[in-house]
Amino acid sequence: MPKNSSRDKTPKPPEYLAPVADYFKVLSEISRLQILSCLREGAMNVSEIGEATGLGQANLSKHLKMLTEAEILSRKPQGVAVYYEIQDPMIFELCELVCDRLYQRMQQKAEKFKRLSAFSPSAK
Amino acid sequence: MPKNSSRDKTPKPPEYLAPVADYFKVLSEISRLQILSCLREGAMNVSEIGEATGLGQANLSKHLKMLTEAEILSRKPQGVAVYYEIQDPMIFELCELVCDRLYQRMQQKAEKFKRLSAFSPSAK
């Protein structure tokens, strides 16, 4: 019997949280979001992604590796070029949830400002 | 008229991606996920969260500030203590989406291993 049975605060072994944190970490950089944003429209090779995003070649290559290892992108060599494409569209669900919420908040703040601003047109 | 009208690659001004990246960044650390995990069951004060997570006081305080500024937690001082609670439960949607997907992947890999392993019990 486990010793902390009296009042289990569920000490939450954080190891189980690490994969989740790592996943969010992949999505937490502008450059990688740029790449994903590009690839929404379909597969692109590295040069094309580089042009579209303005990222340096080596830097881009590293980001693509990260995204591929996170199984967000898939890697398809075609001759001398390498095409990348979205492997798991769930990321767009995540991004949309966040975007929508951020938008809602901004709107709420605008509303509040309008209602409370000292120089507002006094809700005529 | 914008100059790049001929073939608009939508150069994606990355400024619009920054708030999204920042939001994911808040969720990309184990300690902060631990805190959120604790608070699923309801409001707690800082000392309680500290006990439950094992995080140091100053460190915890910083994380709580980040989570509050991201409008994920709300802060309620009560006398000398300060209670924090989930303000935006959307984070749990996000975490669940990610968790479920990671679980699916692990299962798929296990399946694949079972089918392809050289020493498998040959699907008797």
Next chain:
DNA sequence: TTGTTAGAATACTATATAGTTATATAAACT
């Protein structure tokens, strides 16, 4: 007032990582 306690803020260290430069690999073509 003084003391105590809870939490926040500051200063610092150590680590991780984004970006860059330079080099390596590997495919296609001469």
Next chain:
DNA sequence: AGTTTATATAACTATATAGTATTCTAACAA
């Protein structure tokens, strides 16, 4: 074979940040 082109890798720098030790502030009690 050698040459060019596309991508990857290695080495390095600079910045960001998690964690910690310390100090500060504010609420309550004696």
